[in-house]
Amino acid sequence: MVVQYLAFVIFSAFAIIGAAMVVWSRNLVHSALFLVMSLFGVAGLFILLSAPFLAAIQVLVYIGAIAILIIFAVMLTRSMTAIREPFNAQSWLGAVIGAVLFVALVAGMILPVWGWGSLPTLPQSDVVGTTRDIGIALVSADGYVLPFEVASLLLTAAMVGAIVIARED
Amino acid sequence: MASFLTTLLVVAIVATTPLVLAIPLIWIERKVAARIQDRLGPNRVGPWGIIQPIADAIKLIGKEDITPAGTDKVVYNLAPIVAVASVVLMWACIPFAPNLIGVDLEIGVLYIVSVASLGTMAIMMAGWSGNNKYALLGAFRVVAQLVSYEVPLVLSLLIPVLLAGSMGMQDIVTAQQGMWFIFMAPVAALIFFISAQAETGRAPFDLLEAESELVAGFNIEYSGMKFGLFFAGEFVHVLTNGVLIAHLFVGGWWGLGVSAEGGILSNVLGLIYLVIKTTIFYFISLWLRNTLPRVRIDQLMNFNWKFLVPISVANLVITSLLLKISQVAGFAVDLTTNASFTAALPMTLLLLGGNIALILGVIAIYGFNIRRDRVQEEAQAEAIAHAPSH
Numbered sequence: 294m295v296v297q298y299l300a301f302v303i304f305s306a307f308a309i310i311g312a313a314m315v316v317w318s319r320n321l322v323h324s325a326l327f328l329v330m331s332l333f334g335v336a337g338l339f340i341l342l343s344a345p346f347l348a349a350i351q352v353l354v355y356i357g358a359i360a361i362l363i364i365f366a367v368m369l370t371r372s373m374t375a376i377r378e379p380f381n382a383q384s385w386l387g388a389v390i391g392a393v394l395f396v397a398l399v400a401g402m403i404l405p406v407w408g409w410g411s412l413p414t415l416p417q418s419d420v421v422g423t424t425r426d427i428g429i430a431l432v433s434a435d436g437y438v439l440p441f442e443v444a445s446l447l448l449t450a451a452m453v454g455a456i457v458i459a460r461e462d
Numbered sequence: 463m464a465s466f467l468t469t470l471l472v473v474a475i476v477a478t479t480p481l482v483l484a485i486p487l488i489w490i491e492r493k494v495a496a497r498i499q500d501r502l503g504p505n506r507v508g509p510w511g512i513i514q515p516i517a518d519a520i521k522l523i524g525k526e527d528i529t530p531a532g533t534d535k536v537v538y539n540l541a542p543i544v545a546v547a548s549v550v551l552m553w554a555c556i557p558f559a560p561n562l563i564g565v566d567l568e569i570g571v572l573y574i575v576s577v578a579s580l581g582t583m584a585i586m587m588a589g590w591s592g593n594n595k596y597a598l599l600g601a602f603r604v605v606a607q608l609v610s611y612e613v614p615l616v617l618s619l620l621i622p623v624l625l626a627g628s629m630g631m632q633d634i635v636t637a638q639q640g641m642w643f644i645f646m647a648p649v650a651a652l653i654f655f656i657s658a659q660a661e662t663g664r665a666p667f668d669l670l671e672a673e674s675e676l677v678a679g680f681n682i683e684y685s686g687m688k689f690g691l692f693f694a695g696e697f698v699h700v701l702t703n704g705v706l707i708a709h710l711f712v713g714g715w716w717g718l719g720v721s722a723e724g725g726i727l728s729n730v731l732g733l734i735y736l737v738i739k740t741t742i743f744y745f746i747s748l749w750l751r752n753t754l755p756r757v758r759i760d761q762l763m764n765f766n767w768k769f770l771v772p773i774s775v776a777n778l779v780i781t782s783l784l785l786k787i788s789q790v791a792g793f794a795v796d797l798t799t800n801a802s803f804t805a806a807l808p809m810t811l812l813l814l815g816g817n818i819a820l821i822l823g824v825i826a827i828y829g830f831n832i833r834r835d836r837v838q839e840e841a842q843a844e845a846i847a848h849a850p851s852h
Contacts, residue, residue, distance in 0.1 A: 323534075323537075329583065345568060346568075346572070349573050350576075352576040352580070356576075356580065357579025357583075357612070358579070360583070361583060361586060361605060362605075364586055364590070365602070365605045368586075368590055369602075423568060424568055424629060
């Protein structure tokens with residue numbers, strides 16, 4: 294139990310420090326690398342929550358594909374790597390939204406302890422959260438087959454759009 | 463506390479094994495390359511030059527640790543560590559024998575693929591932080607190559623998962639008790655082998671360190687042991703691919719006299735069988751590396767996106783369709799429980815037939831396309847030859 298607690302602290306530190314440095318770093322490539330660190334921390338938290346499938350997908354998709362494409366895009370635009378000052382004009386808006394979200398999440402957890410409202414309860418189910426269960430839930434008719442198919446349609450549309458934009462003629 | 467210490471010990475052993483293996487692997491690699499090129503190879507240090515890699519390692523450690531001017535120091539120093547770590551992490555859930563495995567994760571195969579993708583990250587970090595345009599060009603090629611070849615790799619990896627009904631490495635190996643998956647899915651095995659070779663970045667796919675084009679590629683600014691770490695990572699990656707193919711397609715530690723329950727005899731024999739199978743695939747990989755010329759970047763991408771990916775998708779569709787048919791027809795066997803050779807035979811023949819049909823279809827389509835292109839080219843040449851001259 295102590296080991297799990299220690300792991301939780303380490304992974305949380307990875308996620309939080311990484312996320313903070315994404316915003317504060319003066320170097321765009323460093324920001325992208327800190328994003329990787331943050332995502333890695335989140336993957337670790339998924340493992341502690343007994344969701345190994347999500348953790349592996351987190352590493353494979355977010356670090357293995359998305360983060361690498363971000364870094365690739367930054368490297369390709371040479372002028373971007375030379376920028377040493379934060380230049381996001383909407384940083385204040387982002388900060389406000391982030392703060393509101395943070396306060397809402399913390400309030401949702403703390404207020405029930407003081408007797409206002411009730412703690413959000415997890416949906417009761419006998420599903421133990423193995424990969425097989427996730428798979429069955431995703432494609433069974435009484436599960437999430439409709440959102441799943443709509444999401445794949447969206448991804449296909451995005452892919453077709455990308456190909457259309459990339460075509461020269 | 464005792465269990466925690468045991469875990470710690472297992473972690474140390476599993477993490478050290480691939481790194482120690484890298485030392486003899488360098489010698490084997492050089493010897494095999496030398497024999498293929500009609501040379502003797504290292505033969506000065508020790509009998510048959512067997513301790514040459516140790517001498518090399520001492521030399522690499524003794525070299526001056528140079529950090530070029532203008533590098534991004536943290537990223538520069540982190541890159542070789544991530545490169546080796548991504549390969550070593552894969553060994554956490556690779557079984558050695560019926561009872562010898564670091565951790566038998568439920569998502570074993572997915573875990574291996576996801577930590578392997580960290581290697582791409584490491585090469586990008588190395589290419590960018592060195593502040594060198596050749597290194598950066600090498601890193602660009604990495605994204606093009608490694609990310610592209612991950613698609614057929616994962617698609618062909620799905621076939622053993624589909625057949626075994628599990629992503630756990632031990633489950634996939636146990637499911638091959640009666641019949642190796644290579645007989646059920648030869649196309650998937652071949653595609654996996656080709657994409658795995660591309661993932662290691664070795665000839666004929668060694669564009670990320672094409673010496674004649676990029677001087678040295680992404681690792682150009684590295685020297686001493688940091689340079690050595692990239693190579694240690696690459697050597698171990700090739701071996702890891704051998705182990706993975708052995709496990710996924712030719713039954714891993716299964717062999718005569720091995721029982722799934724374990725026991726000392728089973729574990730020892732299982733390890734020996736695994737080493738033999740791995741060595742065969744490792745050798746084939748070296749053989750390809752030393753005999754095939756490098757492909758061009760456009761050939762590399764065309765081969766992946768216009769050849770490997772469509773075939774992998776078709777293969778996946780055909781295999782799952784045939785599995786469903788055999789289930790409906792009633793001769794499908796649950797490979798996790800009942801898996802004797804004769805019981806698995808009808809299903810194997812059906813899947814093998816599907817694979818052969820796929821291969822014939824691919825040959826027919828490509829033959830037709832090539833013939834059509836040639837006719838067009840000849841018509842164009844004819845038109846130019848007969849054009850009225852001015």
